Amino acid sequence: xxKARLVCAECPALAKGLCSSLNADELARLGAVSWHRRFQSGxxxxxxxxxxxxxxxxxxxxxxxxxxxxxxxxxxxxLAGAGDxxxxxxxxxxxAAAVAASEVEVCWFPRAAIxxxxxxxxxxxxxxxxxxxGELEKAQEWxxxxxxxxxxxxxxxxxxxxLRNKRFxxxxxxxxxxxxxxxxxxxxxxTEMADYLGLTIETxxxxxxxxxxxxxxxxxxxRTVTVHDTGALLDMVGSALTTLRAKEALRA
Amino acid sequence: xxKARLVCAECPALAKGLCSSLNADELARLGAVSWHRRFQSGxxxxxxxxxxxxxxxxxxxxxxxxxxxxxxxxxxxxLAGAGDxxxxxxxxxxxAAAVAASEVEVCWFPRAAIxxxxxxxxxxxxxxxxxxxGELEKAQEWxxxxxxxxxxxxxxxxxxxxLRNKRFxxxxxxxxxxxxxxxxxxxxxxTEMADYLGLTIETxxxxxxxxxxxxxxxxxxxRTVTVHDTGALLDMVGSALTTLRAKEALRA
DNA sequence: CGCGTCATTGAAATACTTCAACGACCGTGG
DNA sequence: CCACGGTCGTTGAAGTATTTCAATGACGCG
Numbered sequence: 001x002x003k004a005r006l007v008c009a010e011c012p013a014l015a016k017g018l019c020s021s022l023n024a025d026e027l028a029r030l031g032a033v034s035w036h037r038r039f040q041s042g043x044x045x046x047x048x049x050x051x052x053x054x055x056x057x058x059x060x061x062x063x064x065x066x067x068x069x070x071x072x073x074x075x076x077x078x079l080a081g082a083g084d085x086x087x088x089x090x091x092x093x094x095x096a097a098a099v100a101a102s103e104v105e106v107c108w109f110p111r112a113a114i115x116x117x118x119x120x121x122x123x124x125x126x127x128x129x130x131x132x133x134g135e136l137e138k139a140q141e142w143x144x145x146x147x148x149x150x151x152x153x154x155x156x157x158x159x160x161x162x163l164r165n166k167r168f169x170x171x172x173x174x175x176x177x178x179x180x181x182x183x184x185x186x187x188x189x190x191t192e193m194a195d196y197l198g199l200t201i202e203t204x205x206x207x208x209x210x211x212x213x214x215x216x217x218x219x220x221x222x223r224t225v226t227v228h229d230t231g232a233l234l235d236m237v238g239s240a241l242t243t244l245r246a247k248e249a250l251r252a
Numbered sequence: 253x254x255k256a257r258l259v260c261a262e263c264p265a266l267a268k269g270l271c272s273s274l275n276a277d278e279l280a281r282l283g284a285v286s287w288h289r290r291f292q293s294g295x296x297x298x299x300x301x302x303x304x305x306x307x308x309x310x311x312x313x314x315x316x317x318x319x320x321x322x323x324x325x326x327x328x329x330x331l332a333g334a335g336d337x338x339x340x341x342x343x344x345x346x347x348a349a350a351v352a353a354s355e356v357e358v359c360w361f362p363r364a365a366i367x368x369x370x371x372x373x374x375x376x377x378x379x380x381x382x383x384x385x386g387e388l389e390k391a392q393e394w395x396x397x398x399x400x401x402x403x404x405x406x407x408x409x410x411x412x413x414x415l416r417n418k419r420f421x422x423x424x425x426x427x428x429x430x431x432x433x434x435x436x437x438x439x440x441x442x443t444e445m446a447d448y449l450g451l452t453i454e455t456x457x458x459x460x461x462x463x464x465x466x467x468x469x470x471x472x473x474x475r476t477v478t479v480h481d482t483g484a485l486l487d488m489v490g491s492a493l494t495t496l497r498a499k500e501a502l503r504a
Numbered sequence: 505c506g507c508g509t510c511a512t513t514g515a516a517a518t519a520c521t522t523c524a525a526c527g528a529c530c531g532t533g534g
Numbered sequence: 535c536c537a538c539g540g541t542c543g544t545t546g547a548a549g550t551a552t553t554t555c556a557a558t559g560a561c562g563c564g
Contacts, residue, residue: 202520534538
């Protein structure tokens with residue numbers, strides 16, 4: 001148990017994740033029954049329709065939450081990164097599959113342990129409520145993106161969200177109008193971006209090419225992109241996402 | 253207070269709404285500080301960015317939750333009907349405007365009363381968590397609709413959701429493959445349908461016309477529509493929404 | 505009756521997809 | 535070491551769905 005506490009104390013998910021709502025006793029109790037697990041990129045963490053036997057806090061990497069249409073096309077309905085929670089206590093089967101989009105490390109908790117903890121502790125319940133409420137906000141923002149943005153705006157908005165996320169991880173700050181020439185490692189492949197933005201892979205590729213032609217960014221090797229003109233991206237999406245992202249920062 | 257309890261006892265939102273999580277004492281306490289309020293169609297219940305001083309349980313009518321883009325275009329990110337809850341305790345300002353889409357009656361609770369109740373009562377917290385989790389599921393389903401469906405499928409899916417909802421209100425049952433020739437009163441105008449489905453009003457109109465030409469439905473006066481061939485609608489959206497709606501029924 | 509809102513319909517423009525080919529990268533096996 | 539196949543990303547050309555612009559019709563209300 002001492003070992004578990006030691007591990008928790010330096011956990012990257014402690015500040016933001018579920019464990020932030022626990023007192024020392026609870027943390028020790030949960031630490032004693034939790035374990036770390038790695039998933040290779042592409043591996044399923046849980047399937048759609050399955051009742052996961054355990055929940056997870058993402059420690060590193062990116063997890064895509066996806067739903068499939070009958071014809072096999074897919075739509076990513078959310079992304080989970082460090083500090084995010086996988087699974088929904090008390091709500092039965094998962095309605096979206098969770099798939100590792102990169103090498104992923106999660107802290108894994110038995111369902112029973114989490115549900116017992118949530119039943120006893122008001123703080124845990126509150127955290128779960130606020131976490132889910134935050135996810136709902138993000139989902140509603142995504143609805144606006146999917147319903148009302150052009151492909152160009154969608155791509156720009158995606159780049160901005162990656163940018164903002166990088167900034168947040170580095171500085172804890174998430175003000176967007178940063179200095180320019182920021183190099184990003186995109187967390188998703190073109191196919192995954194397409195599935196996230198409700199586009200085809202070709203459309204995503206073409207719009208990135210167009211941004212490159214306009215000098216707004218440079219495409220490096222692999223999934224690397226250097227953004228030269230954040231302002232231009234912001235202009236494309238209008239102030240919508242800006243406001244939206246600024247508010248998202250407040251919550252975190 | 254006796255009056256309040258009497259009112260609550262026959263409340264249409266009692267079975268499904270927040271009040272279903274209350275014991276007799278709590279119900280009396282909340283009933284004592286609640287009041288009914290009516291909103292005409294088109295009137296704002298709360299604005300985007302505002303911290304609403306009170307929350308509401310919808311008793312009748314339909315409320316649209318909407319977000320605006322900087323250019324003025326709008327996107328409906330959710331609908332609330334009888335039993336649904338308006339506002340998010342503890343989460344600060346509203347991130348979507350709530351606007352009456354029809355004559356709406358709500359049971360209105362002071363923010364402080366709800367938050368006090370939720371702080372004291374585990375059952376209330378649980379209800380809030382499960383309610384928000386349910387809303388998140390619906391939002392994620394909508395993401396799939398917006399990201400991966402054609403206009404035809406979107407319109408068909410919308411009609412099916414209205415159909416299912418009618419069936420649920422009538423029978424408490426929500427199995428979809430109903431008898432045919434069902435007459436519906438659409439809760440939304442064409443403009444609102446467009447804002448909900450991420451389309452233009454003309455596209456919605458054209459696709460409804462096409463369904464009419466194919467004999468799948470008849471358009472009556474006002475917002476009335478008679479569906480002749482539910483199966484055809486189901487075929488259009490594939491089994492995706494069917495599954496999805498069936499599961500949604502389980503939750504309710 | 506006339507005005508305003510809402511819905512329908514047509515024609516042209518455009519954004520996105522689909523189909524198809526090609527190039528870059530990477531690991532594997534000869 | 536190089537050739538080979540596979541995945542991934544890019545690009546072109548054609549096709550299609552949806553939007554945009556514009557006009558007209560239906561309905562309700564003063």
